[in-house]
Amino acid sequence: MARLERRLRQNHRLIMVMDPNTSAALRATHELYCQLTGQTLSLRFDRERLWYEFLRAGFSTEDLKRVVAYLQKEIRASRRNVGALKLSNLLQLDRIEEDLNISNVRLRSAPPPQSPRSTPTDPPSPTPAQLQNLRQEAKTALARLREQLGKLPNP
Numbered sequence: 001m002a003r004l005e006r007r008l009r010q011n012h013r014l015i016m017v018m019d020p021n022t023s024a025a026l027r028a029t030h031e032l033y034c035q036l037t038g039q040t041l042s043l044r045f046d047r048e049r050l051w052y053e054f055l056r057a058g059f060s061t062e063d064l065k066r067v068v069a070y071l072q073k074e075i076r077a078s079r080r081n082v083g084a085l086k087l088s089n090l091l092q093l094d095r096i097e098e099d100l101n102i103s104n105v106r107l108r109s110a111p112p113p114q115s116p117r118s119t120p121t122d123p124p125s126p127t128p129a130q131l132q133n134l135r136q137e138a139k140t141a142l143a144r145l146r147e148q149l150g151k152l153p154n155p
Contacts, residue, residue: 033068
C-alpha cells in the first residue's frame with residue numbers, strides 16, 4: 001500500500017512540474033485523437049500519462065493521424081478489430097510503433113516497373129538479320145499451311 005501511495009505522489013509531482021507547453025501539447029493531442037475517432041473522452045490523469053509517454057517517445061500528431069487512418073482503413077476492411085482504436089490499446093508504445101511502421105510500408109507506392117530492356121531475365125532483342133530470317137520462316141510456314149488446306153476435300 002505504501003508503494004502505491006508513493007507512486008501516486010510521484011505521478012502527482014509529475015503533473016505539478018509539467019510545463020505549460022507540455023500540458024497544452026497533451027490536451028491538443030488528446031483533442032485530435034477524439035476528433036479523428038469521433039469519441040468524447042475526458043482527459044483524466046491516466047490518459048494524460050499515456051499521452052505524455054507517447055510524446056516523450058518521440059511520436060507526433062502526424063504519426064497519430066497516420067496510425068488512426070491506417071487502423072480505420074483496416075477496420076473497414078475487417079482485418080482489424082474496432083478495439084484497436086481504443087486509447088488504452090492505441091497508446092501502447094510498442095503497438096503504435098509497429099502500426100506506424102506497417103502503415104508507412106503500406107502507404108508507399110510500389111517502385112516503378114523497370115523497362116523491359118533493363119531486366120536481366122529477358123532475352124536480348126533480335127538483330128535485324130534475325131528478324132528477316134524469322135519473317136522468311138513465317139512466310140514459308142504459311143505457304144505450306146495454305147497448300148495443305150487447299151488439298152483438303154470439300155465437304
